[in-house]
Amino acid sequence: MSDRLICAGRIVIVTGAGRGIGRAHALAFAAAGARVVVNDVGTALDGAPTSETPAQQVVDEIVAAGGEAVANYDDVADWNGARTLIRQAVDTFGGLDVLVNNAGFVRDRMLVNLGEDEWDAVVRVHLKGHFATMRHAAEYWRGESKAGRAVDARVINTSSGAGLQGSVGQGNYGAAKAGIAGLTLTASAEFARYGITVNAIAPAARTRMTETVFAATMVAPDSGFDAMDPANISPLVVWLGSAESAGVTGAMFEVEGGKIALAQGWRHGLPVDRGARWDAAELGPVVKELLDNATPPEPIYGA
Structure with missing residues (x-):
């Protein structure tokens, strides 16, 4: 257990918490004093069903360390499943303070080869899975606020560099993660009146989805620090879930190793204003001027 329990008494849901980054989040929140609902349906990397129950394994780890946790196996992208997940936290621990949306899987393919089912499956679990849980959690928190009870709630979403900068071979995943970034901004504005902050992270770590990219050998030889360890991501998420982060909302944090x-x-650029409708034939030099004066874009991953 941590010697500084910055989430003592807080009730936390972490989705996709059976493995990788989600598992690290669940363990870190428990170590910081939180009671945790560990959600994971136990699917394979591509979302196919399995008989595994990693959520219970994480719960067992937390309980063995002296913490409090329960497992949940609901599909976060199922409307009723998301509702049941939120209710389990309330019914088991008496409330909800933090929702960490982390669940997801990949079906990578170049766009020209990407199937409709592969698009739908990835967008469903990432983007709808974030919306459905946020929707039901916010409904609970709004009810608490309207009843006159103080709400100091947090939502931490999970985007990706693939959503912020694009990623070759991940059109479905990148589009979903870009959608999560936009959803985070909208939710942060809409939920503020109820005492809810909404932020997002774009993490880089070694998980089942990235193990072929981030090899286990990426360890600093002088310190033994493994920059791709999923546990490196969790301290910021725990802080964002704590009472200390009350003034932070609508932010997107990139996290990798020891870097935050x-x-x-997207920001408004300086316009070239003609004061009237443009003629298409005139726009070549105008667009060139805009591009020449702009900050160069970040490179697309894999390009």
Whole structure:
């Protein structure tokens, strides 16, 4: 257990918490004093069903360390499943303070080869899975606020560099993660009146989805620090879930190893204003001027 329990008494849901980054989040929240609902349906990397129960294994780890946790196996992208997940936290622990949306899987393929089912499956679990859980959690928190009870709630969403900068071979995943970034901004504005902050992270770590990219050998030889360890991501998420983060909302943090950065999204550029409708034939030099004066874009992953 941590010697500084910054989430003592807080009730936390972590989705996709059976493995990888989600598992690290669940363990870190428990170590910081939180009671945790560990959600994971136990699917394979591509979302196919399996007989595995990693959520219970994480719960067992938390309980063995002296913490409190329960397992949940609901599909977060199923409307009723998301509702049941939120109700389990309330019914088991008496409330809900933090929702960490982390669940997801990949079906990578170049766009020209991507099937409709592969598009739908990835967008469903990532984007709808974030919306459905947020929707039901926010409904609970709104009810608490309207009843006059103080709400100090947090939502931490999981985007990706693939959503912020694009990624070759991940059109479905990147589009879903970009959608999560936009959803985070909208939710942060809409939920503020109820005492809810909404932020997102774009993590880089070694998980089942990235193990072929981030090899286990990426360890600093002088310190033994494994920059791709999923546990590196969790301290920021735990802080964002704590009472200390009350003034932070609508932010996107990039996290990798020991590095944390605030990602800056789309911003209005300086316009060239003709004061009237443009003629298409005139726009070549105008567009060139805009591009020449703009900050160069971040490179697309894999390009």
